[in-house]
Amino acid sequence: MEALESLSRCDADLGSQFISSKKITINFSGEDLQNLYTIDWSGLNGQLSDKQQETLNGLLSIVLDGVCNYNLV
Numbered sequence: 921m922e923a924l925e926s927l928s929r930c931d932a933d934l935g936s937q938f939i940s941s942k943k944i945t946i947n948f949s950g951e952d953l954q955n956l957y958t959i960d961w962s963g964l965n966g967q968l969s970d971k972q973q974e975t976l977n978g979l980l981s982i983v984l985d986g987v988c989n990y991n992l993v
Contacts (some may be wrong), residue, residue, distance in 0.1 A: 921952045943985065953987050 925945040930937050948956075968976065
């Protein structure tokens with residue numbers, strides 16, 4: 921896995937700087953996708969908030985869109 925590009929928008933709140941948005945371009949190898957595809961996420965049940973789970977599910981649905989286990993040889 922390799923980060924190709926990263927663009928951040930930073931804001932400040934009373935002198936503290938924080939990232940308000942970030943756009944990242946990542947190149948995943950077939951092995952990376954295979955590893956993500958086969959992770960057993962059930963172990964995280966109860967350890968993440970609903971919002972965290974929703975964010976993780978959204979990220980994985982974007983990354984794994986169109987990925988099938990049988991074509992990652």
